[in-house]
Amino acid sequence: MASNLDSMKKSIFLFSLLALLAACNRNKEEQALRAALQDAGPNKGQLQKVLDHYPAPSDSLKLKAARFLIANMPYHYGYYGEQIDTYGQIFSLIDTLYYRQENVTVKDKMHIGDSLLKIYGPPNADLAKKIPDTKLISADYLISNIDFAFNAWNTAPWRKKVNFADFCDFILPYRIRNEQLQYWRPPCYYQYTRLARHYQYPDSLRYVFNGMNWDLLTETTFTLYFNKYFPFPKSLTDIMKGKIGGCETTTFFTITAMRSAGLPVVSDFIPEWGNVNSGHYMIHLLDKADTLPRITNENGLVNTWSKIEWTSHYDEHRHHFTQDELPPGMTLQYVWTVPKVYRYTFSVDSQAMEISRSIPQSEIYPGFRDANFRDVTSEFVECGDFMLRLPAALKKYRLAYLCAFDIDGWKPVAQCRVNHDSLLFRNIGKNIVYLPAVYEKKELRPAGAPFFLDSSGLVHALQKGGARRQNMRLVRKTAFFPYTAYHSEIVKGGKFEGCDEAGFNHPVLLDSIEKYPFYMTELTVKNPKHYRYLRYVAPHTEIQEADNIAEVQFYEDGNPEALQGIPIGSEGSPGHGIEKAFDNDWDSYYENKASKNGWIGIDLGETSMARVTRIRFCPRNDTNCIIPGQEYELFYWDGEWISLGIQKAESDHLDYTSVPSGALYWLRCNSGGHEERIFTYEKGMQRWW
Numbered sequence: 001m002a003s004n005l006d007s008m009k010k011s012i013f014l015f016s017l018l019a020l021l022a023a024c025n026r027n028k029e030e031q032a033l034r035a036a037l038q039d040a041g042p043n044k045g046q047l048q049k050v051l052d053h054y055p056a057p058s059d060s061l062k063l064k065a066a067r068f069l070i071a072n073m074p075y076h077y078g079y080y081g082e083q084i085d086t087y088g089q090i091f092s093l094i095d096t097l098y099y100r101q102e103n104v105t106v107k108d109k110m111h112i113g114d115s116l117l118k119i120y121g122p123p124n125a126d127l128a129k130k131i132p133d134t135k136l137i138s139a140d141y142l143i144s145n146i147d148f149a150f151n152a153w154n155t156a157p158w159r160k161k162v163n164f165a166d167f168c169d170f171i172l173p174y175r176i177r178n179e180q181l182q183y184w185r186p187p188c189y190y191q192y193t194r195l196a197r198h199y200q201y202p203d204s205l206r207y208v209f210n211g212m213n214w215d216l217l218t219e220t221t222f223t224l225y226f227n228k229y230f231p232f233p234k235s236l237t238d239i240m241k242g243k244i245g246g247c248e249t250t251t252f253f254t255i256t257a258m259r260s261a262g263l264p265v266v267s268d269f270i271p272e273w274g275n276v277n278s279g280h281y282m283i284h285l286l287d288k289a290d291t292l293p294r295i296t297n298e299n300g301l302v303n304t305w306s307k308i309e310w311t312s313h314y315d316e317h318r319h320h321f322t323q324d325e326l327p328p329g330m331t332l333q334y335v336w337t338v339p340k341v342y343r344y345t346f347s348v349d350s351q352a353m354e355i356s357r358s359i360p361q362s363e364i365y366p367g368f369r370d371a372n373f374r375d376v377t378s379e380f381v382e383c384g385d386f387m388l389r390l391p392a393a394l395k396k397y398r399l400a401y402l403c404a405f406d407i408d409g410w411k412p413v414a415q416c417r418v419n420h421d422s423l424l425f426r427n428i429g430k431n432i433v434y435l436p437a438v439y440e441k442k443e444l445r446p447a448g449a450p451f452f453l454d455s456s457g458l459v460h461a462l463q464k465g466g467a468r469r470q471n472m473r474l475v476r477k478t479a480f481f482p483y484t485a486y487h488s489e490i491v492k493g494g495k496f497e498g499c500d501e502a503g504f505n506h507p508v509l510l511d512s513i514e515k516y517p518f519y520m521t522e523l524t525v526k527n528p529k530h531y532r533y534l535r536y537v538a539p540h541t542e543i544q545e546a547d548n549i550a551e552v553q554f555y556e557d558g559n560p561e562a563l564q565g566i567p568i569g570s571e572g573s574p575g576h577g578i579e580k581a582f583d584n585d586w587d588s589y590y591e592n593k594a595s596k597n598g599w600i601g602i603d604l605g606e607t608s609m610a611r612v613t614r615i616r617f618c619p620r621n622d623t624n625c626i627i628p629g630q631e632y633e634l635f636y637w638d639g640e641w642i643s644l645g646i647q648k649a650e651s652d653h654l655d656y657t658s659v660p661s662g663a664l665y666w667l668r669c670n671s672g673g674h675e676e677r678i679f680t681y682e683k684g685m686q687r688w689w
Helices: 002-053 057-075 082-087 089-100 106-120 139-155 164-170 185-197 205-219 236-242 247-260 350-358 487-491 578-582
Strands: 077-080 129-132 265-270 280-285 342-344 373-375 383-389 399-404 411-417 422-429 433-440 443-446 451-453 459-461 469-474 495-499 508-512 521-524 533-537 551-556 566-569 599-603 610-618 631-637 641-648 654-660 665-669 678-682 685-688
Touching (some): 002 139, 057 139, 057 164, 082 089, 089 236, 139 247, 185 205, 185 247, 205 247, 205 280, 247 265, 383 451, 399 422, 411 433, 469 631, 495 610, 508 610, 533 566, 551 578, 551 599, 566 578
Antiparallel strands (some): 265 342, 342 373, 383 422, 399 411, 399 433, 433 443, 433 451, 451 459, 495 533, 521 610, 533 599, 551 610, 566 599, 631 665, 678 685
């Protein structure tokens, strides 16, 4: 009897607690709604008109949706102004060009951008006006958005798989980021609901998502260099006209199309990769059936692309290079590591909102000032935690950050409140170097030594090891990724030939490529003779990559200068003609327009013949190895980057002596290039971070 009574008391207590929580949530929603209406000022009538539009019981769900949008609206805004109007002309000009010619290349679009910059000068993103939605949005716009979103959701074959909360956050919103507001929902609804319904299994969320994602990828051309012409959020109209941009542009367009068709998709972003410069935006389907294992950030032959795109560069169909096949001191990095993943939401994150309200914006790093994203790292990555006690001089700070390295400086990827003088960062990716920091007066200030968490979650501090010194042999300035190494497959088995006939009917073998080459390689011709025509012949392979090579050079005995001639051979693809293999530029390369069975060479001229004694060649590469003639500078971290001296490379490596041990290092190429990463030095090799 007592047991039943106790059980009844627990049930009553639980019911009362749930009722109390529900009442609290309703009170918070009412408070947020009133705050939004007040924030709207003169535009309050437009928002009230939306709420009054859905009074009937049959519209109760739409009323809840309207209340959701308006209650969260004060935290959303768009950018407007003369700067956006001026530089937005680039998209209209590109669109016009599409009507005049069949193929508009990236080069064409960049030329339009350069012409615009000559007229107006470089754009200034700081001059764009930030206007809150509450002060601008109209009732008609919001009502139209709500009605079309409900139509898409209610008629979707997968309707029962999407609850109302997910609908509100990831189908209903009228904007994706901070773009200008446009009537995108009606036309997209009619276009993309038809696309979503035509797939073989229209009731499968995953099947429709995969199909649309693949089909929509072809709508925009990917490039990272277009932001210099338009460093503002692009509207859907801008994207449709320009058809160009980076991963943020592609994600924006794809999410817009999918949400208009009723798919619950989200925009996730990685603020900075752990071992590559820059960050990443990606689209993700809310799919409870996703059972893929989380990413470990450990380097290995595992394809994790389906969990987070771009994280894996292992291709099971390409050659798996052994350490013996790689140059000394070099390893392959198969993964891009992930420190943090965040998800944009229309609803406001309570923790971010509390920080935004209680701490001045000037003390919050710009990337963390919005309150409409939340940390979802643990959904994707095996994580660890990090605790730190702030130095006495930094106890006044209320926020602290973990930063990942970027060539442009350390970039915050995680934020936490300071509890007295202690920090606790939760759910950070392992096998990544972080720097603790605080932010003040638009600058980051180090708050401790760099460190990394190993796969077991143990912390390893990276700081100068006292008076201990070591010698270093450096062979690269950033990690060596397989997508670069794979180019060596395309030339292994290739051969060099000489002939007296232009048609090479009876060619003579000068030498062949027996090993995998990764940068400039030299061959000695054993039986040199005189020839007018010299060529490189690509090997016959089944590899799904066109014949390509960066550089081919033929030398006579005793002459330090490469032989010059008229380029001949198989036609190259646009921008990668035969001449690119003879321009003494490792960055440029020849690529066979016909894909396979190509050859390229030089004609020395009617009265010229040469006795070739050596051949130098370089596969298509990333030019991040040590290049003779280039100037390099090595730094180590000790509260700041400290130079260890400048060297001009004379071979394929650099030797530094008496270097402080145990620290974090950075090799910069002062002659150019932007792909540089930090490293530690372990067992005589560079370990990249």
